Amino acid sequence: MGREILRIEHLHKEFEGKTVLDDLSLTLAEGEVAVIVGPSGCGKSTLLRCVNALEPIQGGSIFLDGAEIHADPRKLPQLRQKVGMVFQSYELFPHKSILDNITLAPRKVQKRSREDAEAEALTLLERVGLADRAKDYPRQLSGGQKQRVAIVRSLIMHPALMLFDEVTAALDPEMVREVLDVLLDLAKQGRTMLIVTHEMQFARAVADRILFLDDGGIVEEGRPADFFDHPKTERAQRFLNTFTFETVKE
Amino acid sequence: MNADVLRSYLPLYKEAAMLTIRLGLLGIALAFLIGLVCAAVLYCKIPVLRTVVRAYIELSRNTPLLIQLFFLYYGLPKLGIRTTPEACGVSGLAFLGGGYMAEAFRSGMEAIAPIQLESALSLGMTRTQALSSVILPQALTVSFPALMANVIFLMKETSVFSAVSLMDLMFTAKDLIGLYYNTTESLFLLVVFYLLILLPISLVGSLIERRLRYAGAGL
Numbered sequence: 001m002g003r004e005i006l007r008i009e010h011l012h013k014e015f016e017g018k019t020v021l022d023d024l025s026l027t028l029a030e031g032e033v034a035v036i037v038g039p040s041g042c043g044k045s046t047l048l049r050c051v052n053a054l055e056p057i058q059g060g061s062i063f064l065d066g067a068e069i070h071a072d073p074r075k076l077p078q079l080r081q082k083v084g085m086v087f088q089s090y091e092l093f094p095h096k097s098i099l100d101n102i103t104l105a106p107r108k109v110q111k112r113s114r115e116d117a118e119a120e121a122l123t124l125l126e127r128v129g130l131a132d133r134a135k136d137y138p139r140q141l142s143g144g145q146k147q148r149v150a151i152v153r154s155l156i157m158h159p160a161l162m163l164f165d166e167v168t169a170a171l172d173p174e175m176v177r178e179v180l181d182v183l184l185d186l187a188k189q190g191r192t193m194l195i196v197t198h199e200m201q202f203a204r205a206v207a208d209r210i211l212f213l214d215d216g217g218i219v220e221e222g223r224p225a226d227f228f229d230h231p232k233t234e235r236a237q238r239f240l241n242t243f244t245f246e247t248v249k250e
Numbered sequence: 251m252n253a254d255v256l257r258s259y260l261p262l263y264k265e266a267a268m269l270t271i272r273l274g275l276l277g278i279a280l281a282f283l284i285g286l287v288c289a290a291v292l293y294c295k296i297p298v299l300r301t302v303v304r305a306y307i308e309l310s311r312n313t314p315l316l317i318q319l320f321f322l323y324y325g326l327p328k329l330g331i332r333t334t335p336e337a338c339g340v341s342g343l344a345f346l347g348g349g350y351m352a353e354a355f356r357s358g359m360e361a362i363a364p365i366q367l368e369s370a371l372s373l374g375m376t377r378t379q380a381l382s383s384v385i386l387p388q389a390l391t392v393s394f395p396a397l398m399a400n401v402i403f404l405m406k407e408t409s410v411f412s413a414v415s416l417m418d419l420m421f422t423a424k425d426l427i428g429l430y431y432n433t434t435e436s437l438f439l440l441v442v443f444y445l446l447i448l449l450p451i452s453l454v455g456s457l458i459e460r461r462l463r464y465a466g467a468g469l
């Protein structure tokens with residue numbers, strides 16, 4: 001495996017005295033795709049939010065490409081450029097066109113020229129099949145289209161690491177596929193990604209490694225085939241059973 | 251009512267109206283600036299500063315402009331700070347308006363979901379960049395009616411400028427009544443000129459408001 005992109009050491013996170021993540025350690029190498037699964041409320045979103053310091057942490061350290069992200073708030077904007085984050089609710093900027101949504105950060109933050117940023121934005125939009133929507137506004141797009149734009153908006157910053165927090169959870173079933181295909185494509189290109197999802201089929205297809213999160217820590221981790229076919233811990237078995245129940249019921 | 255009297259008063263009122271508009275707009279522009287900075291401080295919850303800002307807002311909104319003007323006009327010279335009536339009028343209006351504008355901006359900013367800010371921050375924007383390009387433009391749509399109401403309220407408040415001997419519309423009307431006793435004509439022109447100033451502001455305001463609401467549909 002290549003160089004280390006993300007290293008989490010003994011992370012401790014609590015909300016008003018209530019521990020959510022406890023002594024959690026994790027490393028991610030360049031090009032690796034790790035998928036986090038786990039029951040609702042186990043801290044998956046919180047973990048991702050700690051990685052780009054949207055949440056302060058109460059213990060441990062997180063290194064991005066060697067730099068400690070929680071060390072100096074003044075360096076945060078610089079470091080966050082290395083981490084792309086895509087939210088469940090897209091969070092496009094409603095007052096800006098698709099093209100402006102995508103080019104805002106490269107132009108403001110990285111001081112790239114409008115021509116340069118727009119050219120790359122259009123190339124990226126083309127790749128997710130939305131080049132013809134560049135002039136539209138977010139409200140004119142479907143959920144799946146908005147989510148693909150949100151992914152492009154992160155990609156244009158050339159992040160070393162991409163975080164995806166249940167990016168298909170708010171979508172109608174028929175739009176889930178178009179977004180997951182984009183993610184699969186990114187994995188194939190060798191992107192380093194940390195993905196939270198409830199889509200188990202997709203997790204199996206995209207992941208190099210599955211992390212099963214429960215009770216504030218990583219309870220089990222392994223290759224997808226091992227995890228899904230032969231979960232070692234009882235808790236993982238129980239968690240996976242909640243998904244098989246749905247298929248048994250039919 | 252005497253048409254000749256009206257005609258002869260017109261130039262005086264025109265000049266007074268120009269003064270009202272000039273000082274009013276200047277004070278309101280400053281109030282916008284003060285309000286914006288204060289709202290940003292409150293939105294970002296900057297320690298210490300936010301307490302100062304809260305105190306300022308309460309002070310500015312809970313004291314009459316007349317008292318604020320007296321303080322500036324008679325108080326400041328006692329402290330060795332020389333002022334002109336115009337500077338007093340403008341800064342008094344800015345002081346009063348700043349508090350109201352701050353509240354209008356702040357409620358608009360707080361109406362925008364915090365995750366919008368997080369989304370901007372996660373793209374590597376600084377807090378200032380995120381506020382100015384993502385939060386504020388959206389907040390403006392929400393705040394616009396309140397900001398407009400403040401503009402009209404502050405424009406009307408300029409009528410106490412006469413208390414610090416500024417020759418505004420109110421001063422002119424009182425002066426003319428005192429000199430020539432043409433009360434009807436003087437008051438009539440006073441009302442007409444205030445309407446001439448305020449109606450266009452109102453109209454343009456509601457026009458923009460309607461367009462904003464249309465553009466923001468599905469926001």
Ligand SMILES: Nc1ncnc2c1ncn2[C@@H]1O[C@H](COP(=O)(O)OP(=O)(O)OP(=O)(O)O)[C@@H](O)[C@H]1O
Pocket residue numbers: 015016020039040041042043044045046047
């Ligand atoms: N801002 C907050 N303040 C207080 N508690 C919080 C906050 N955010 C999250 N929590 C709590 O932390 C725990 C973990 O939340 P988190 O959102 O990370 O879970 P999750 O694994 O992402 O769940 P889901 O699958 O439902 O998205 C939950 O118990 C939640 O109630």
Ligand SMILES: [Mg+2]
Pocket residue numbers: 044045046165166
């Ligand atoms: Mg979550």
